[in-house]
Amino acid sequence: xxxxxxxxxxxxxxxxxxxxxxxxxxxxxxxxxxxxxxxxxxxxxxxxxxxxxxxxxxxxxxxxxxxxxxxxxxxxxxxxxxxxxxxxxxxxxxxxxxxxxxxxxxxxxxxxxxxxxxxxxxxxxxxxxxxxxxxxxxxxxxxxxxxxxxxxxxxxxxxxxxxxxxxxxxxxxxxxxxxxxxxxxxxxxxxxxxxxxxxxxxxxxxxxxxxxxxxxxxxxxxxxxxxxxxxxxxxxxxxxxxxxxxxxxxxxxxxxxxxxxxxxxxxxxxxxxxxxxxxxxxxxxxxxxxxxxxxxxxxxxxxxxxxxxxxxxxxxxxxxxxxxxxxxxxxxxxxxxxxxxxxxxxxxxxxxxxxxxxxxxxxxxxxxxxxxxxxxxxxxxxxxxxxxxxxxxxxxxxxxxxxxxxxxxxxxxxxxxxxxxxxxxxxxxxxxxxxxxxxxxxxxxxxxxxxxxxxxxxxxxxxxxxxxxxxxxxxxxxxxxxxxxxxxxxxxxxxxxxxxxxxxxxxxxxxxxxxxxxxxxxxxxxxxxxxxxxxxxxxxxxxxxxxxxxxxxxx
Numbered sequence: 001x002x003x004x005x006x007x008x009x010x011x012x013x014x015x016x017x018x019x020x021x022x023x024x025x026x027x028x029x030x031x032x033x034x035x036x037x038x039x040x041x042x043x044x045x046x047x048x049x050x051x052x053x054x055x056x057x058x059x060x061x062x063x064x065x066x067x068x069x070x071x072x073x074x075x076x077x078x079x080x081x082x083x084x085x086x087x088x089x090x091x092x093x094x095x096x097x098x099x100x101x102x103x104x105x106x107x108x109x110x111x112x113x114x115x116x117x118x119x120x121x122x123x124x125x126x127x128x129x130x131x132x133x134x135x136x137x138x139x140x141x142x143x144x145x146x147x148x149x150x151x152x153x154x155x156x157x158x159x160x161x162x163x164x165x166x167x168x169x170x171x172x173x174x175x176x177x178x179x180x181x182x183x184x185x186x187x188x189x190x191x192x193x194x195x196x197x198x199x200x201x202x203x204x205x206x207x208x209x210x211x212x213x214x215x216x217x218x219x220x221x222x223x224x225x226x227x228x229x230x231x232x233x234x235x236x237x238x239x240x241x242x243x244x245x246x247x248x249x250x251x252x253x254x255x256x257x258x259x260x261x262x263x264x265x266x267x268x269x270x271x272x273x274x275x276x277x278x279x280x281x282x283x284x285x286x287x288x289x290x291x292x293x294x295x296x297x298x299x300x301x302x303x304x305x306x307x308x309x310x311x312x313x314x315x316x317x318x319x320x321x322x323x324x325x326x327x328x329x330x331x332x333x334x335x336x337x338x339x340x341x342x343x344x345x346x347x348x349x350x351x352x353x354x355x356x357x358x359x360x361x362x363x364x365x366x367x368x369x370x371x372x373x374x375x376x377x378x379x380x381x382x383x384x385x386x387x388x389x390x391x392x393x394x395x396x397x398x399x400x401x402x403x404x405x406x407x408x409x410x411x412x413x414x415x416x417x418x419x420x421x422x423x424x425x426x427x428x429x430x431x432x433x434x435x436x437x438x439x440x441x442x443x444x445x446x447x448x449x450x451x452x453x454x455x456x457x458x459x460x461x462x463x464x465x466x467x468x469x470x471x472x473x474x475x476x477x478x479x480x481x482x483x484x485x486x487x488x489x490x491x492x493x494x495x496x497x498x499x500x501x502x503x504x505x506x507x508x509x510x511x512x513x514x515x516x517x518x519x520x521x522x523x524x525x526x527x528x529x530x531x532x533x534x535x536x537x538x539x540x541x542x543x544x545x546x547x548x549x550x551x552x553x554x555x
Contacts, residue, residue, distance in 0.1 A: 021500040051553040054506045055529070058099045059258050059547040062535060069548045071533050072125055077144050077309045078102065079550070081123055084115065090127075092142055092412040094385035097526065099552055101182050103146040110138050110152070126166045135159060139171060139188065151188045156195070159184065162408040165218060167239040171219050172196075174206045181206045183220055185241035188387040196241055199224055199233050204411040207259050217244070219262040221272075221412040228282045230256040230414055233523065234272065236264075247272065249295045249302055256282050256291055259411055262297075263353045270297040273362055275348050276307060285411045288345040292362065294444045306444030311335075311342050313446075314494055319366075319434035319453040348436075349462060356439070356470045359447065363437040363468045363478070368515075369412070370458070371425040412462060432457040435466035437478055439493065448493035452478045455487065467522055467530065467554060477555060481532050486553075505532050505551050512540040528554055 060069070060081070070082040078096045085091050085106065092106045109115075113129040113136075118124070129138040135157045140430040141149040156177055163174040169188040178183065181204055186193040198204070203225040210219045220234045229251065236245040249272055251257045260274030272295040281288040291309035295302050310316045311332045317325050329343075335342050344368050354361040438449040457465060457480070471490075475497060479488035485502035505516060520534030532551040537544070 011093050035215075046261065050139055055552040056099050057506065057508055057549060057551045058095070059508065059545075059549050062546040062548050068535075069533075070115070070118060071521070071523070071531070071550075072120055073523050073525055074120065074125075074144060076123075080128065080142070080491045081548075081550075082115070082118065084109075088548070089109075090115070092148075094144070094146065097529070097552075099550060105142075105148060106341075107140055107150070107539060108438070110136075113138055116161065117121045119164055119211070121167050121169070121211065124166075125165075126171070128161075128164045130161065131302055132160065133250060137173075139170075143186065145392045149188075151191070153186055153191065153193065155184055155186070155193055155453065156182065156519065162206065162410065165209050167211060167216055167218065170239045170241065171525060172209060172241075173218075173254075174209045174220065176205075181222065183209075185237070187241075194241065196235075196237060197243060198222065198235070201226070201233075204233075205414060207408075207414065208261055208262060210263075212467070214324065215264050217264060219264070221260055221262060223257075223259065223410065225414060228256060230258060230282070232257045232258070232260040232272065232274065234262040236262070242381045245300050245301070247297050247300050249297075249305060251276060251279070252305075252307070254279055255290075255293075257305065258282075258287055258414060259294075259350070260293075261350055261352075268299055270300075271295065271353060272297060273350055275346075275350070278343060281343055281345070287347070288343070290341075290344050292348070292350075292438070294362070294440060295443060296442075297427045302446060306440075306446075308438075308446045309341060309345055310346060313436070313438065313449040315449055315451045316436060326382050335439070336536055349464065351411070351464055352470065354468060354470055356476075357474060358442070360440045360442075361468060361470060362438060362440060363434050363435065363466070365435045365454075365465055365543070367412075367430045367432045367462070370428045370431050372428040381500070408462075429458045429464050431461050432459070432465055435478060437468055437476060437491070450476075450478075450489070450491040450496065452480070452487070452489050452496060454480070455482065457482055465521075467524055469524075479522065481520045481522040481534070482538065484514050484520060484534075486532065505549075506555075507536075507538060507540075507541055507549075512538050514538055515544075522553075525552070530555060 050113040072080040074080060078094055083091050088109050090107050090109060094102045096102050099243060109129055110130055116128045116130055118125060118127050125142045127140040135154050137153045139153060140477050159175050159177050161173050162390060165172045171186040173184045173190060181198055183198055184195040188383055199222045201224045204222050206220060207223050208221045213220060216239045218237045220235050224231050224233055231250045234245060234247045240245050247262060249257060255276045256279045258275045260272045260275055262270055262272045264270050274293060275289040276291045276293045277288045293305055293307050296304040317328050331344050333422060347368060348364045348366055350364040380529045395462045396441045432454040434451050434453045436449060436451045439447040441447055452466060466478055466480040470475060476491045477488060479486050485504050487502045489496055490498040514536050516537040518535045523531045525531045532553050533549060535548055537546055
């Protein structure tokens with residue numbers, strides 16, 4: 001049992017106290033903050049708020065239920081918003097780090113093309129417009145200063161894109177042609193395209209394409225299946241489409257590697273992280289993850305691979321009720337006593353590796369796909385988007401400008417190709433259960449872990465929801481935005497230092513009442529600043545309004 005003083009010391013160590021600075025200039029003075037800290041120490045209160053300061057908020061009107069915005073973080077250079085004005089026109093607005101508008105420009109879209117995805121390589125923003133199974137693409141390159149170039153490209157017929165990344169004037173598009181994987185490289189300056197060498201083994205899919213802006217490289221990860229065995233192969237290309245390396249990670253005899261991502265640490269060392277499962281648990285109707293694996297690669301040779309079952313994590317099952325946790329832990333202990341292991345079935349969306357004090361932080365969200373009966377719906381698993389397209393308000397109708405990108409089912413299920421339709425059901429979104437973060441040393445040993453449960457989070461696109469922030473005092477913060485508020489925890493390794501109620505994302509005026517919040521997100525921006533954004537219906541002194549909001553938040 002901690003004493004009140006010990007609790008306060010630990011709480012202060014987390015250095016989190018919540019207050020809001022509005023545009024009208026309201027702020028707490030340094031003297032007042034000091035007074036409250038002193039008061040806390042004197043009276044021995046046992047809680048301290050999270051430090052989540054809303055620095056500034058802007059609102060853009062959303063006149064109709066079908067209008068939406070696509071948000072692109074430029075880091076310390078600002079933020080870009082893309083919206084569609086009509087069937088053949090779009091608008092791009094650029095805001096600086098103070099959320100003041102720098103410029104706004106309009107562009108045109110060719111007939112029957114849809115916005116699909118954006119890419120930012122640190123210098124320019126790229127917008128991809130195309131349609132399902134076409135050989136025609138429109139790529140718009142937008143400089144940070146507002147200069148815009150438009151390119152029209154043609155490629156292989158019936159090419160269905162699953163990913164889009166750019167470096168300079170080089171475009172990399174991953175996808176399939178008649179269910180076979182293909183990686184297409186195009187140089188925008190010369191308009192020359194070529195198919196890049198892939199993996200010749202049958203039953204192979206491209207799971208992910210990651211851009212490495214530090215080394216100007218593209219890492220493409222393939223899952224190659226033979227029977228129930230799945231191994232991972234990553235090919236690395238430079239910005240000119242030249243192959244500069246290949247890594248193959250094969251599982252131990254009892255395992256299959258389900259998905260992975262490759263990260264370059266330096267010229268000689270790489271790390272591949274992902275999920276694995278028991279080989280006999282894999283089948284055409286299921287892809288069952290057991291835990292995390294971490295492979296260290298030196299000069300494209302695997303030095304070691306470490307496997308860490310979720311049953312060895314201390315806090316993985318914290319999202320369950322107390323009764324469910326107790327039942328699961330008893331089951332795990334019984335199995336271990338008999339020299340066996342509880343077989344699990346989880347899916348994990350793995351984030352980028354974060355280095356902290358010589359160790360590695362690996363994080364991700366646990367999720368599962370949800371299906372519903374197909375009642376004559378237009379959009380099924382075999383559609384371009386793979387899911388219903390909804391307006392920002394979720395009230396039906398076709399959103400003119402989908403705010404999510406390409407649908408790539410191979411990342412979360414390498415068996416997907418064998419079961420396009422799920423017994424007449426259609427995909428109904430990804431349900432997020434909880435997020436995990438774990439610390440590993442350079443040898444791949446698990447040092448600690450912790451978790452943050454999700455509360456009613458569901459998304460039509462599989463994308464990162466939670467943000468992980470390493471702090472100067474070696475603690476780690478995790479948070480996400482949902483329904484107009486931020487839920488957060490602060491960890492000191494296995495210990496939870498701070499776990500508080502959701503923090504409301506503040507509006508412009510104190511009299512505003514948020515009636516509805518949809519599709520809210522949090523993105524890391526730069527330094528200690530984050531962007532919270534989404535759609536809200538607000539009632540204020542001047543009446544009702546539908547807005548897209550951008551909040552600059554300091555953590």
